[in-house]
Amino acid sequence: MKTRAITGFFFIGVLIAAVLLGPFVFIPFFALLGVYSVYEFYKMVQAMDIRPLVWTAIACATIGFLLLGAVLVGFFPEGSLLWLFSAAFLLYITALFRQSTTAIQDLSYTLFGLCYAAIPFGIFICLGFLEGSYDPYIPLGFLILLWTNDTGAYLAGKSFGRRKLFERISPNKTWEGFVGGMLLAVVVSFNLGRYFDALSNWQWLTLALIIGTFGTLGDLVESMLKRNTGMKDSGSLLPGHGGLLDRFDGLLMAAPLVYIFLKTFVF
Template sequence: MLTRAITGFFFIAVVIGAILLGQYSFVAFFSLLGTWCLFEFYGMVKSDVLRPHISVGLITAVVLGSLVSLYCLGIIPLNEVWLFVPLFSAVFIVSLFQKHAQPFHDIAYTFLGVIYASFPFLFFLSLGFIQGEYNPYIPLGFMIILWSNDTGAYLAGRSFGKRKLFERISPNKTWEGFIGGIVLAFFVSLNLAQYFGSLQKWEWATMSIIIGVFGTLGDLVESMLKRSLGVKDSGKILPGHGGLLDRFDGLLIAAPLVFIFLLLIQ
């Protein structure tokens, strides 16, 4: 328990520091984070039968992350971001030279990893620049709301939880915890409107609902993935917590939806 608490403290400190230290630390940290989560995904799904093209997938994630970062920083135009597309073709070509029984299974999981574990971090990265220049308080607010949702769900679930949410996937999650997480995230978001500014109160509140609902669903999706593969954690990089994919599972579905929401109201 102590190890978990210490790891959690330093983990939060690093994430907050990466966001607040400036745009360069922000884009570098989260683009690399997406690549590491992809590496963990490939490590989970790889087997004697299933062999995703790890090298090509990771190179694609690095190149795409770099291009999106450079675009956000104003260094390259949007049309140059599409330079990553030839790497997608490389996934198919590589399969021609490998004698695997199910080559299209390998191809499918290679693409699935990039889309599931890497793409969402690019949407999160873009949140920092959605108002035209770097604003750390929007991605920081996102993370605070996400953590508040997790905390509220844990406390409400422990105190009042009776009705199972998705017992076949995550036996410990309850409807009471789900609602408690959204409620705490909502009230925290109202304070963010006061102290962070950047967005109007109703925008922060709407963000909290999106994150509360889809952050929980993202957690369940990753649990479903691990259960289907028979693994407990995505990795071991965080003592007491597992892998980075385990810690950011709520971001994977919520971040793209929050980005789309904010893009539509700008």
């Protein structure tokens, strides 16, 4: 528990610093997290004797993040992002040169890894540029709500948890924990409305509800994948916490929905 607490404290500090130090730190830092999360996913599925095109996919993800960053800071026009579709063609062509009798499975898992891990991190990066120029307070507020939801769920589940939320996938999660996490995120959202004026109170409240709901579902989805692959953790990068996918599983589902909400109703 001590190792977990120390790791969590320093990792949160690094994340906050990466967001506040500006776009030229924020973009490459979270792009690196996205690329490593893709790598963790491929390591997980390799435990099932699947042979994804690991290094070609990582190269595609890296180029994709570089292109996205260049568009967001104004180096390239938005239309340049259409070139990302060529990444799929590169994967198809690479598969031609492999002596594999499971090409469909290999390509399917490869593409799924990019969709599951890389694209949500790319969308999270876009949360910092909703108004065109970089604003750190929306992605920072997102992370704060994600952390408070996790903390509230843990404390409420530990203290009051009785009714299992999804016992087949995650025996330790309870409805009481889910409600506790949601309530704490809602309380914190009103404070964000006071100090982070990028969004109004009702908008932060809506983000809290989206993150509380779909962050929990993202956690359950990652637990399902780990059970399917027979893995306890997605990796060992963070002592006491497991891998990056274990820490950002809620972001993977919540970030795209938060982005859709903000682009549709706010910006």
